[in-house]
Amino acid sequence: MDKSTVVCRCEEVNIDEIETAIKFGAETFDDIKRITRCGMGPCQSKVCLTPVRKIIHNYTGKQLNEIRPSRMRIPLKVVRMGALAGKKESAQIASVFGESVEEGESTDE
Ligand code: FES
Known part of the structure; x- marks a missing residue:
């Protein structure tokens, strides 16, 4: 998938921005949310939560069940x-x- 692919449509956050946040130490969806605003849009992460968790999984090798969902x-x-x-x-x-x-x-x- 192209790094410019938008994952969070509400806040227009793409894969590259999420991977950059992970490079700077983000480990959870909430960490990425604080750095990029991903998940702070009107849908409140209903659309972007799952793809972001998969990016964290692909990038860090953590199992999906180890990656905490967003704090609702x-x-x-x-x-x-x-x-x-x-x-x-x-x-x-x-x-x-x-x-x-x-x-x-x-x-x-
Ligand atoms: S798609 Fe990310 S907050 Fe709506």
Whole structure:
């Protein structure tokens, strides 16, 4: 595969940039993410995680199961786009457990 092949379409990171990061000591997907921004795009590494792990495997000889996947972070809470835009009827906040509460309303019992 050509070294200029883009692996992370969101951040336009190619194979050469990933291999350079590995040369400078990157060992995990998160290391490469910090150096190149690969995986920081809108898809949050859904597209580029697997190919990057394969590049690390090919370059270092590490087994794929030894290469840790990216550290995922979930949103603290779901917020409707309407609420962000200031629409009052969208001010309900859905919790990660699927419940819906009014903003400011306590869920403690
Ligand atoms: S393809 Fe890499 S973050 Fe989307």
